Amino acid sequence: MKRLHELTHLQRQFAEEHQDTVFRFLSHKGLPVEDYYDIVIFGYLHAVQEYDENPALSRFRFSTIAWTKMGDCLGKHYAYENKPKRKAPTVSIHTYTSGGLTLDDILPDRRKDLQAQAADRLFAMEVLSCLTETERQMVHLKADGLTCREIAEVFSTTVHSINGQFRRMRMRLTEMDL
Template sequence: MKALHPLTEEQRIFAEKHHDFIYQYLNGRHLNIEDYYDTAVFGYLKAVQDYLEKPELQQYRFSTIARIAMRDALATEWKKQNRPMRRAYLEEYQEDTAELDAFLPTRQERLAEAMDDRNRLLALLAYLTPKERQVVHLQADGYTYHEIAEICNITSHGVHSRFYRLRRKVRSLDGMEV
């Protein structure tokens, strides 16, 4: 979502007049107001600004513009919260556990798999260009194609094309011993 700027007096009055629409939207989707209001309100305020600043939007009802903006704000937040880089692996710890292997019984298998994966990745990375390596690392860190495009100064389509070529390289190298 594009950044908000301070509301004009007209926008502030309009936003106050239609403020109940936020509650109607959240209640209509059975979303807890305490949990989702802070996210939805930014979409709502962006809708107010867009609706009053862009005359072409006034052919639609404000409720339509606001509903779409709040939906997009919530979707963006959910997407951000569910990216891999935001989820940590959790295990329950018990005080009477003396050894790490008793606490994590599959630790040795996971370590072996991780080392094997790491060795395969290092072998595959040797075949990549520096820009392809950067794109792979960013995606592994949980960045979206759009975010990768901004960081690498390329288009989203360019990121997609790089991953398409990478998949072809991986398939061609798949038969090789790594």
């Protein structure tokens, strides 16, 4: 399907003369004009352009081409609306579901996760307080995803010395029994 482009004067005039085709289509399908006009009109305009620009289509009635294009647009709209991500059930935090459950009953205990995160954060801060400024920078770079080679480049040293530094940090922290 070619992209829709600006209508020529003749195409615009033709579209205005045959606009009742859109209303007949919506009426035949039992669709409200206010909701579906903006959806099917693009198929209609595409049909106007194709009918004018493709001489092979002149053997068909315009309404046939237009109904096909509008039906295609409607089908794409329904496919778009019926995607699973648009049909996902929503649950309010404060109301009960049909099964009588709240969101806190359905989801795992989020407070435990928050407590674990807070404990991990305190532990990390305690560990970092035992390190020198250079060691802290190395740990932050490693946490940011840098390799030992990249860290060695930052500190203008060798990979071997960086690995040794990390090994000594681990041994020192293990001895501290944190």
